[in-house]
Amino acid sequence: MPKIVDRKQRRDEVAAALWRVAYRDGWSAVSLRRVAAEAGLSLGSVQHYFAGTDDLLNYAVGGVLDALDDQLVGQLTTLADPQHAQSTVRRVLQSMIPGAAEGSDPSSAPVPDNVWQIQVMAWLTVVGRAAQNPEMSARLSAGSDRLAQVIAAAIRMSAPRHSLDDAQRDARGLLSLVEGLLLQLARRDISPAEASIVIARFVAVVFTH
Secondary structure, three states: HHHHHHOOHHHHHHHHHHHHHHHHOOOHOOHHHHHHHHHHHOOHHHHHHHHOOOHHHHHHHHHHHHHHHHHHHHHHHHHHHOOHHHHHHHHHHHHOOOOOOOOOOOOOOHHHHHHHHHHHHHHHHHHHHHHHOOOHHHHHHHHOOOHHHHHHHHHHHOOOOHHHHHHHHHHHHHHHHHHHHHHHHHHHOHHHHHHHHHHHHHHHHHHHH
């Protein structure tokens, strides 16, 4: 009896192999043949799921966007809790940094360097493609807008003297800080732990302003 293969699971495995090849060997090395070898599959098997490299990359980028959407839902749910607004905002922002221990389970093992570096590369790839894709750009912007609004509400809840405009500017500033830290992570100027400390410092400044 032939083995039944879950189509989405196999496509996800191939997409994960694409990110590993791109991270380790550079984008010039990415091909269906190289990705197939990385995934432990034959070229013909990969071609059964993807028409070509662009088709595979589009699927891989879509997977990152779906993961970001899932993360956003979790972040908005967490921020809906009115208690401990400062620590909640800090944890949410730290959760946006791949490999950062704070904001998640502190007892968990550190994320291996190659894993968080691949995640950062995938995020940067999505941002780069969004610049050429209005639909993708709108999807990212909508998520950022929703998150900024909820962070601004948390700031005002904890510090009522903040005007709405100031809270919104501070929320945007914090999100911009995270994006800047992601770029520094991509260059390996800082570590996830250092980025997490920077976030904690600036969140404290916003909430005690």
